[in-house]
Amino acid sequence: MGKVVSKKRLGRGVVWMEVEAGLVAGRAKPGQFVIVRVDEKGERVPLTVYRQNTEKGTVELVFQEVGKTTLKLSRLNVGDEILDLVGPLGKPFQEKLYGSVVVVGGGVGAAEAYPVAQALKKAGNHVTAILGARSADLLILEEEFRNLVDEVYIATDDGSRGRKGTVVDVLKDLIAQRVEINMVYAVGPAIMMKAVSEATKPYGVKTLVSLNPIMLDGTGMCGSCRVSVGGETKLTCVDGPEFDGHQVDFEQLMARQRMYLEAEKKALQRFLEESA
Amino acid sequence: MPRRSPEERVKDFDEVALGFTEEQALREAERCLQCPNPTCVSGCPAQIDVKAFIAYIRKGDFEAAVRKIREKNSLPGVCGRVCPQETQCEAACILNRKGAAVNIGGLERFAADYALTRNLQVADRAEGNGLTVAVIGSGPSGLTVAGDLARLGYDVTVFEALHEYGGVLTYGIPEFRLPKRVVKAEIDSIARMGVRFQKDVIVGKTVTVEELFEEGFKAIFIGTGAGPPLFLNVPGENLNGVYTANEFLTRCNLMKAYLFDIYDTPIYVGGEVIVVGGGNVAVDAARVAMRAGGRRVTILYRRTREEMPARVEEVRNAEEEGVRFMFLTNPVKFTGHNGWVRCVECLKMRLGSPDESGRPRPIPVRGSNFAVNTDTVIIAIGRKPNPTVTQTTPRLKTLESGLIHTDSQGRTSIKEVWAGGDVVTGEATVISAIGAGKTAAESIHNYFTRILKRKGVKR
Ligand SMILES: Cc1cc2nc3c(=O)[nH]c(=O)nc-3n(C[C@H](O)[C@H](O)[C@H](O)COP(=O)(O)OP(=O)(O)OC[C@H]3O[C@@H](n4cnc5c(N)ncnc54)[C@H](O)[C@@H]3O)c2cc1C
Ligand SMILES: Cc1cc2nc3c(=O)[nH]c(=O)nc-3n(C[C@H](O)[C@H](O)[C@H](O)COP(=O)(O)OP(=O)(O)OC[C@H]3O[C@@H](n4cnc5c(N)ncnc54)[C@H](O)[C@@H]3O)c2cc1C
Ligand code: FES
Numbered sequence: 217m218g219k220v221v222s223k224k225r226l227g228r229g230v231v232w233m234e235v236e237a238g239l240v241a242g243r244a245k246p247g248q249f250v251i252v253r254v255d256e257k258g259e260r261v262p263l264t265v266y267r268q269n270t271e272k273g274t275v276e277l278v279f280q281e282v283g284k285t286t287l288k289l290s291r292l293n294v295g296d297e298i299l300d301l302v303g304p305l306g307k308p309f310q311e312k313l314y315g316s317v318v319v320v321g322g323g324v325g326a327a328e329a330y331p332v333a334q335a336l337k338k339a340g341n342h343v344t345a346i347l348g349a350r351s352a353d354l355l356i357l358e359e360e361f362r363n364l365v366d367e368v369y370i371a372t373d374d375g376s377r378g379r380k381g382t383v384v385d386v387l388k389d390l391i392a393q394r395v396e397i398n399m400v401y402a403v404g405p406a407i408m409m410k411a412v413s414e415a416t417k418p419y420g421v422k423t424l425v426s427l428n429p430i431m432l433d434g435t436g437m438c439g440s441c442r443v444s445v446g447g448e449t450k451l452t453c454v455d456g457p458e459f460d461g462h463q464v465d466f467e468q469l470m471a472r473q474r475m476y477l478e479a480e481k482k483a484l485q486r487f488l489e490e491s492a
Numbered sequence: 493m494p495r496r497s498p499e500e501r502v503k504d505f506d507e508v509a510l511g512f513t514e515e516q517a518l519r520e521a522e523r524c525l526q527c528p529n530p531t532c533v534s535g536c537p538a539q540i541d542v543k544a545f546i547a548y549i550r551k552g553d554f555e556a557a558v559r560k561i562r563e564k565n566s567l568p569g570v571c572g573r574v575c576p577q578e579t580q581c582e583a584a585c586i587l588n589r590k591g592a593a594v595n596i597g598g599l600e601r602f603a604a605d606y607a608l609t610r611n612l613q614v615a616d617r618a619e620g621n622g623l624t625v626a627v628i629g630s631g632p633s634g635l636t637v638a639g640d641l642a643r644l645g646y647d648v649t650v651f652e653a654l655h656e657y658g659g660v661l662t663y664g665i666p667e668f669r670l671p672k673r674v675v676k677a678e679i680d681s682i683a684r685m686g687v688r689f690q691k692d693v694i695v696g697k698t699v700t701v702e703e704l705f706e707e708g709f710k711a712i713f714i715g716t717g718a719g720p721p722l723f724l725n726v727p728g729e730n731l732n733g734v735y736t737a738n739e740f741l742t743r744c745n746l747m748k749a750y751l752f753d754i755y756d757t758p759i760y761v762g763g764e765v766i767v768v769g770g771g772n773v774a775v776d777a778a779r780v781a782m783r784a785g786g787r788r789v790t791i792l793y794r795r796t797r798e799e800m801p802a803r804v805e806e807v808r809n810a811e812e813e814g815v816r817f818m819f820l821t822n823p824v825k826f827t828g829h830n831g832w833v834r835c836v837e838c839l840k841m842r843l844g845s846p847d848e849s850g851r852p853r854p855i856p857v858r859g860s861n862f863a864v865n866t867d868t869v870i871i872a873i874g875r876k877p878n879p880t881v882t883q884t885t886p887r888l889k890t891l892e893s894g895l896i897h898t899d900s901q902g903r904t905s906i907k908e909v910w911a912g913g914d915v916v917t918g919e920a921t922v923i924s925a926i927g928a929g930k931t932a933a934e935s936i937h938n939y940f941t942r943i944l945k946r947k948g949v950k951r
Contacts, residue, residue, distance in 0.1 A: 217692070239698050253655055259747070259756040260655075284756055300655040302692040432742055432757075435653050435694060435880060439721045439736035449723055449730060454879075468730055471831030475732045479758035486753075 245308030322404020413461030535584030572601025631659020633913030636929025728826030762867020
């Protein structure tokens with residue numbers, strides 16, 4: 217299990233990969249993820265199932281090279297094996313007719329938002345997508361979204377593509393224009409999901425966020441992925457990954473994401489030196 | 493039994509207890525009185541014929557000794573190391589009246605290690621009967637069902653959610669108490685009996701119980717063990733540096749975080765470590781913390797040493813290694829700096845009258861608050877039953893607590909589904925999980941024997 221079937225680069229540091237996953241393919245629902253371990257000494261990391269192909273028995277992953285594991289993964293070639301791949305994990309996104317919804321994808325979050333946007337579309341919603349990245353070469357899946365949803369807005373920090381600014385600026389504009397929005401779904405860096413939630417809160421627009429804390433087993437056993445939601449401790453891997461953005465303690469989430477920053481930097485350094 | 497010195501062993505993860513040499517084992521076995529009506533056997537939840545296996549050791553026939561144990565127990569190397577013998581077989585030993593019981597655990601371990609180091613295949617398999625059984629979870633209960641049914645000729649497949657087999661034996665109990673090569677060797681010998689193992693499959697997520705039946709499995713055993721950790725539910729519990737014992741031990745044991753130079757999974761162990769709890773899990777976590785960089789490791793327990801559920805031997809080992817204890821103490825709040833835990837606020841407790849567990853109830857002493865500085869906290873106060881299977885199997889009856897409801901034979905509310913171990917009893921012991929596995933295997937076998945007989949009669 218886990219053989220890499222094909223692979224390509226979608227943007228700077230963003231890789232798309234199709235891998236054999238016979239047990240998962242066809243079972244993953246929007247919002248669900250898998251946990252992979254690249255090799256014998258590797259870490260277990262969660263990655264969202266972007267798309268799946270039941271007949272071929274494959275799933276497609278889109279990931280950003282941020283540390284040692286994602287870098288190791290991106291260096292696998294077609295035919296190489298990922299040692300472990302387990303899933304689907306997490307609660308599926310419940311597709312529902314809200315009316316008009318906005319799906320916000322920041323960076324590689326666009327890939328995580330894609331299956332959800334698809335489900336929302338299927339349920340009959342008017343779907344607006346806001347995709348953002350630091351610059352044009354980091355922007356992914358614009359075409360795919362244009363083919364899928366009703367409206368697409370693009371924002372880049374440096375203005376190299378779409379509007380100069382962030383996805384939150386676009387969202388705020390839409391709200392200010394009094395565009396009807398019944399639900400906002402956001403996935404991306406924690407800081408972005410926090411800003412999205414803050415932007416919608418005064419208007420009482422239901423906001424769902426897909427959280428990305430550090431995980432270990434992914435089956436609800438270890439407690440590594442815990443987050444405070446409405447003052448209660450929840451486990452993202454079994455109670456989430458999707459939560460009400462207005463209830464999430466984002467400061468705590470971000471602090472916990474930084475927990476191993478130094479160790480991870482060291483590991484990356486070592487890896488780059490060893491593989492240089 | 494010989495143990496390595498505390499100064500030496502606390503520097504590494506190698507095994508603490510060294511096991512008997514042949515001479516020592518022979519000498520210890522000689523002490524056994526070979527009672528006509530041995531009481532030790534009744535003290536063993538797996539009903540190992542203790543008298544008989546010790547008799548073989550006395551004769552120097554170590555291979556026969558292992559065979560004898562393996563008739564009842566597929567995991568002798570594990571049990572010889574982690575069973576609470578002092579409250580089971582050894583507690584029932586007649587020699588207690590004259591001083592010290594026979595070291596039955598030590599002898600069991602000796603026999604198991606004898607077979608392991610020589611790679612002896614000491615279990616036989618009956619001719620295949622064509623009946624397929626799925627076992628969910630590869631902890632001691634599941635492994636026992638698999639081994640026992642394979643021995644009877646069943647075609648067994650074990651499904652495991654993680655990337656290694658063994659359950660708590662692999663991800664929970666540390667290397668220095670239970671080397672993973674021992675666990676692996678015992679699993680290998682179950683595999684050699686024809687049991688198939690499939691990892692990275694979460695039943696309930698990757699495949700459901702109903703689908704396993706559709707795939708053709710005739711019976712299913714659920715041995716998924718304990719699940720989500722319990723929290724203290726006090727302020728500051730989600731600060732960085734506050735671990736659950738599950739996460740801490742899984743990072744170390746399963747992911748080898750203590751070898752971060754070679755492995756990719758990190759762990760953070762500060763100088764001052766506080767462990768909350770009093771069971772085996774707390775003691776293991778404290779001893780791992782000592783080895784993984786903790787300078788001062790303190791166990792906070794809300795009752796006293798007498799009430800600690802941890803094994804006496806391991807509490808002593810921990811103490812020798814420098815783990816400190818603060819009894820009658822309970823944390824009420826964690827405070828931090830920059831998102832990291834720095835301080836634990838505690839309350840003194842006193843003991844009251846016995847509660848439902850039969851142990852004296854700890855009662856907070858009002859106004860006794862005091863603070864302890866800390867860099868790392870490990871919470872080891874227990875776990876809820878694993879919900880992955882029950883949540884997706886509506887027909888399966890559970891108790892309010894989430895435990896799977898079974899009868900004394902391990903039968904659940906679904907006709908062809910059995911369950912046992914921690915997911916039925918709540919957190920217990922390796923040997924009780926093994927005992928539950930034995931009972932279920934026997935019940936499964938009886939069930940099919942009856943059906944086959946009935947069919948035979950009809951024909
Ligand atoms: C449910 C879920 C779904 C995810 N889906 C995707 C996806 O589809 N594509 C994708 O690119 N990423 C996804 N992530 C994030 C991904 O798991 C992390 O980027 C990855 O674990 C980093 O591993 P690494 O070893 O390469 O980096 P590390 O060396 O572990 O870390 C490098 C940096 O990334 C941060 N980091 C570590 N773990 C996480 C994490 N779980 N989430 C966010 N940041 C983290 C660290 O704080 C550090 O700054 C998902 C996370 C979750 C929880
Ligand atoms: C740190 C620690 C120390 C301990 N020390 C001792 C000791 O010294 N002596 C003693 O007797 N006992 C000890 N115990 C208790 C003992 O380990 C447990 O009681 C025993 O392991 C329970 O066995 P089990 O078969 O019920 O489940 P587990 O050992 O918990 O195994 C369950 C397995 O099922 C898998 N699983 C769960 N859900 C699924 C699913 N949906 N699909 C597939 N697989 C799944 C899990 O990943 C796991 O591998 C200790 C426990 C801990 C945590
Ligand atoms: S990752 Fe372990 S509980 Fe969620």
